[in-house]
Amino acid sequence: MTEAKRQDQQATHKVDVLIVGASLAAAAAAKRLVDAGLETLIVEKRELPRHKICSGILSPRGYRFLIENFGPLPRQALHDPTWCRGVTFHFPSMVSMSMDFFGGTTPHLHRKYSDYWAIQRSGARVMDQTSFVSLVDSGDGVSVKIRPQGGEDQWVQARFVIGADGPSSPVLRSVYPNYPKQIPWFFVGQKFHEIIECPLDEDYFHFWFHPQLGHYTWSHARDGKQIVGVGFKRGDSFHKRHEFVQQYLEDKHGVKLKPAGADHEGCAENFGPSLINRYVFGQGNVLITGQATGFLNMIGEGMSCALHSGAISGESIIEALRLNRPVQELYRKMIASEVKRTTDQWNPLKIAFAKPHEADFPKALMALSWGDRYNVLRDIWRFVVLYKEFKWGRQIAARSMERWLYGNYQDHRWL
Ligand SMILES: Cc1cc2nc3c(=O)[nH]c(=O)nc-3n(C[C@H](O)[C@H](O)[C@H](O)COP(=O)(O)OP(=O)(O)OC[C@H]3O[C@@H](n4cnc5c(N)ncnc54)[C@H](O)[C@@H]3O)c2cc1C
Numbered sequence: 109m110t111e112a113k114r115q116d117q118q119a120t121h122k123v124d125v126l127i128v129g130a131s132l133a134a135a136a137a138a139k140r141l142v143d144a145g146l147e148t149l150i151v152e153k154r155e156l157p158r159h160k161i162c163s164g165i166l167s168p169r170g171y172r173f174l175i176e177n178f179g180p181l182p183r184q185a186l187h188d189p190t191w192c193r194g195v196t197f198h199f200p201s202m203v204s205m206s207m208d209f210f211g212g213t214t215p216h217l218h219r220k221y222s223d224y225w226a227i228q229r230s231g232a233r234v235m236d237q238t239s240f241v242s243l244v245d246s247g248d249g250v251s252v253k254i255r256p257q258g259g260e261d262q263w264v265q266a267r268f269v270i271g272a273d274g275p276s277s278p279v280l281r282s283v284y285p286n287y288p289k290q291i292p293w294f295f296v297g298q299k300f301h302e303i304i305e306c307p308l309d310e311d312y313f314h315f316w317f318h319p320q321l322g323h324y325t326w327s328h329a330r331d332g333k334q335i336v337g338v339g340f341k342r343g344d345s346f347h348k349r350h351e352f353v354q355q356y357l358e359d360k361h362g363v364k365l366k367p368a369g370a371d372h373e374g375c376a377e378n379f380g381p382s383l384i385n386r387y388v389f390g391q392g393n394v395l396i397t398g399q400a401t402g403f404l405n406m407i408g409e410g411m412s413c414a415l416h417s418g419a420i421s422g423e424s425i426i427e428a429l430r431l432n433r434p435v436q437e438l439y440r441k442m443i444a445s446e447v448k449r450t451t452d453q454w455n456p457l458k459i460a461f462a463k464p465h466e467a468d469f470p471k472a473l474m475a476l477s478w479g480d481r482y483n484v485l486r487d488i489w490r491f492v493v494l495y496k497e498f499k500w501g502r503q504i505a506a507r508s509m510e511r512w513l514y515g516n517y518q519d520h521r522w523l
Contacts, residue, residue, distance in 0.1 A: 118263045119251065119263045119264060119265035120262040120263055120264065121149060121262070121263075121264040121265070122264075122265045122266075123147045123148065123149045123233075123264060123265075123266050123267075124141070124146040124147045124148065124266065124267050124268070124425075125137075125141050125146055125147070125148045125149070125266055125267065125268045125269070125270060125422075125425060126148075126149050126150075126151065126250070126252055126264050126266035126268075126269050126270070127148065127149070127150045127151070127232070127269075127270045127272055128150075128151055128240040128269065128270070128271050128272060128273045128278070128279050129150075129151075129152060129271070129272040129273035129274060129398075130150050130151075130152035130156060130158070130223065130224075130227045130234060130236065131160065131223050131227075131272060131274065131398065131414065132222075132223055132226060132398070132411055132414045132415050132418065133272035133397045133398025133399070133400075133414040133415065133417060133418030133421075134150055134152075134227065134230075134270070134272035134398075134418060135178070135223065135226035135227045135229070135230045135415075135418070136173070136177065136226075136230075136414070136415045136416070136418030136419040136422065137270050137272060137397060137418040137419065137421045137422035138150060138227070138230035138231070138232035138422070139177050139178070139229070139230040139231070139419070139422070140419050140422030140423050140426065141232070141422045141425065141426070142230055142231040142232050143231075144422075144426045146425070146426070146429075147233075148230075148232040148233065149232065149233045149234075149235065149264065149266075150227065150230075150232050150233070150234045150235070151234075151235050151236075151238045151239070151240055151254050151264075152234065152235070152236045152237075152238065153237070153238065153239040153240070154236065154237065155236055155237050156224050156227070156234065156236040157220045157221055157223070157224035158220065158223075158224075158236075159219070159220050160219035160220065160223060161296075161298070161373050161374070161375050162217070162219045162411070163313060163326065163328060163335070163337070163408075164187055164215075164216050164217035164218060164219055164222075165192045165195075165214065165216060165217075165313045165328070165409070166214050166215050166216075166217050166411050166412065167209070167214060167409060167411070167412040167465075167466050168209050168210055168211040168212070168214050168466050169412045169416070169466060170214075170411050170412030170415050170416075171214045171215055172211075173412065173415045173416060173419070174222075174226065174415070177229075177419075178225070178226050178229040178230075179229065181215055181217075181222065181225070182221070182225060184218065184221045184225075185215075185217060185218055185221045185222035185225050186215055186216055186217065186218055186222075187216045187217070187218045187330050187331055188216075188330070188331050188332070189216055189310055189311065189329060190215065190216055191213035191214065191215060191216060191311075192209075192213060192214050192215075192216050192311065192312065192313055192328075193208050193209065193213050193311040193312055194206060194207045194208040194209045194311075194312055194313075194467050195207055195209075195312060195313050195314075195315060195407065195465075195467055196308070196309065196312040196313070196314045196315070197315055197316075197317055197484075198314060198315070198316045198317070198318070198361075199316075199317050199318070199483060199484055199487040199488075200317075200318050200319070200320065200487055201480070201483035201484070201487060202360065203476065203480045203483055203484055203487075205469075205472040205473070205476070205484065206309070206312055206472070207465075207467035207468055207469060207471075207472045208467060208468070209466050209467050210463075210466050210467065210468070211466075213311075216330070217411070235254070235256065237256060237257040238254050238255065238256045238257065239254065239255045239257075239278075240252065240253075240254055240271075240273065240278050240279060241253040241254060241255050241261065241278075242282055243269060243279070243282055243283075243394065245269075245391070245392040245393050245394055247392065247393075249265055249266060249267050249393065250265075250266050250267070250268065250269045250392075250393050250394060251263055251264070251265055252264045252265075252266060252269060266393075267393065267429075268393045268394070268395065268425050268428075268435060269393065269394045269395070270394075270395045270396075270397055270418075270421050270422070270425075271283075271390065271394065271395065271396045271397065271400050272397050272398045272400065272414075272418055272421075273400055274398065274399050274400055275375075275376060275377050275378040275399050275400065275404075276288070276376060276378075277396065277400035279394065279396065279400070280388055280390075280396050280400050283390060283391050283394055283396070284388065284391075287388065291378055291380060291381055292341075292379070292380050293342065293376050293377070293378065294323055294324065294339050294340070294341060294376070294377050294378075294379045294380075295339065295340050295341070295342065295344075295346065295374055295375070295376055295377070296324055296337060296338070296339045296340075296374055296375060296377055296408070297337065297338060297340070297346040297349075297350065297372060297373065297374030298335050298336065298337035298338075298372065298373060298374070299335070299336055299337075299350055299368030299369075299372040300330070300333045300334075300335055300368055300369060300371055300372070301333055301334045301335075301336060301354075301365035301366055301367070301368050302333060302365070302366040303329075303332075303333065303334050303364075303365060303366075304364035304365060304366060305362065305363070305364040306329070306334050306363050306364070306365070307361060307362050307363065308327060308328075308329075308334075308357075308361060308363060310328070310329035312328075313326065313328045313407075314326060314327045314328060315407050316353075317487050317488055317491040318487075318491070319490055319491055321338070321352070321353055321356060322338055322339050322340055322349060322353075323339040323340075323341075323379065324337070324338070324339025324377075324379070324408055325337070325338055325339065325353055326407075326408070327357065327363070334363070334365055336350060336353055336354055336357065336365070336368075338350050338353050339377075339379070346372075346374060350368075350372075377404070377408070378399065378402060378404065379404060379408070381402035382402050382403060382404060382405065382450045382451055382453075382454060383406075383451075383454045383492070385447070385451045386402060387401050387402040387403070387443075387447060388400070388401055388402060389401060389436065389439055389440055389443065390436065390439070391436065392436065393435060395421045395424065395425070395435065395436075395439055397414075397417045397418050397420075397421040398410070398413075398414035398417055398418055399414055401417060401443075402450075403417050403446060403450050404450070405450055405453035405454060405465075406453055406454050406492075407465075409453075413446055413449070413450050416445075416446055417443060417446045420439070420442050420443050420446065421439060421443075423442060424438045424439035424442050424443075427442070449464065452464035453465055454492065456485070456488050456489050456492055459488065460473065460485055460488070473485075
């Protein structure tokens with residue numbers, strides 16, 4: 109008897125699709141699959157509703173997706189301030205540019221509750237406190253080992269598996285064990301401060317394009333406090349970087365904050381693959397979606413592309429069954445729109461002259477003096493090529509230009 113056959117006979121659950129992770133990409137995929145009548149099981153390693161480190165500023169496109177697919181948001185799914193008007197970019201030259209989102213304000217999501225709400229509304233069956241462990245794809249279906257907390261390992265037999273399990277995706281690692289060694293990993297951490305005085309407009313998410321401050325520096329209001337967040341590399345001290353940024357905000361922007369409480373938090377992030385137009389879509393009957401795929405833009409916005417790519421992964425499975433075609437072939441075609449959108453959001457040329465983000469950067473840029481326009485474009489370029497230390501410098505420049513001139517996004521497949 110083959111190993112796959114033995115696991116099939118042992119299977120505790122038989123489903124059409126198993127989704128790993130109970131977040132936004134998972135909710136969107138599940139919604140499509142359940143609506144098409146496919147038996148869908150979601151496994152989530154944490155207890156639901158679970159905490160998720162995130163600023164929670166959903167782009168207008170993501171907001172539309174939530175409303176259209178899951179209905180109006182419950183109040184519990186929002187932090188205070190409940191809405192965000194747009195983004196303010198700050199530059200080393202001390203130029204600050206505020207840009208309102210197209211189409212009005214967007215919600216400030218409380219991820220613990222918004223994700224759980226979306227998952228429940230997808231209609232899928234959910235097993236929380238249950239971790240994905242490993243999988244074997246026999247070609248006809250996938251045998252997946254899952255581990256309920258405190259229980260015995262179980263086997264799920266699924267026709268397809270979707271890895272919607274976030275940046276460090278165990279599903280991706282099980283398909284491509286070497287992948288994590290091939291990309292740079294960044295860490296982000298945030299602290300919560302009581303406010304003494306804060307001139308930063310609380311209606312906006314604030315982001316610093318400042319190489320000296322690091323790859324990712326942000327601040328915004330939440331539930332009466334001010335969040336100060338920093339990105340840093342392995343080996344850097346989160347506390348030192350945070351202290352540096354807090355001092356910078358005080359010196360340059362007059363932000364006076366009390367020392368942070370003990371409730372700081374952080375995680376590893378796969379920033380960068382989308383910068384050079386490289387994504388991982390999976391193999392055989394296993395699809396990778398959401399941030400696990402590499403969908404994350406320059407200012408760390410990943411919810412809207414998680415929702416859309418998740419939905420596309422579900423649609424690809426439905427199409428594969430309908431047309432009796434290999435699912436990877438369809439997924440890679442259908443996901444092209446998300447690839448283009450996310451890659452463009454890193455492209456300095458697109459940012460300066462088109463509108464890849466959902467706010468009017470060109471208009472805000474044109475409102476500046478000639479000197480400030482030059483400073484801003486130079487500062488953005490310097491920020492993007494910070495990633496050159498990962499030997500990507502030439503690729504960034506060449507590929508940005510190529511995509512701008514020829515609209516060529518065909519080099520998007522990493523694995
Ligand atoms: C500090 C910070 C701020 C951010 N701010 C914003 C923002 O303002 N706007 C925005 O759009 N994006 C923001 N993002 C990015 C956004 O949070 C992510 O891009 C988005 O959540 C990705 O969604 P996802 O569904 O792909 O995966 P995730 O939300 O990462 O969810 C993955 C799920 O899989 C589960 N899981 C992992 N391993 C297993 C396993 N072995 N078995 C079972 N389950 C497993 C996890 O517990 C989790 O629930 C921010 C991220 C960070 C870190």
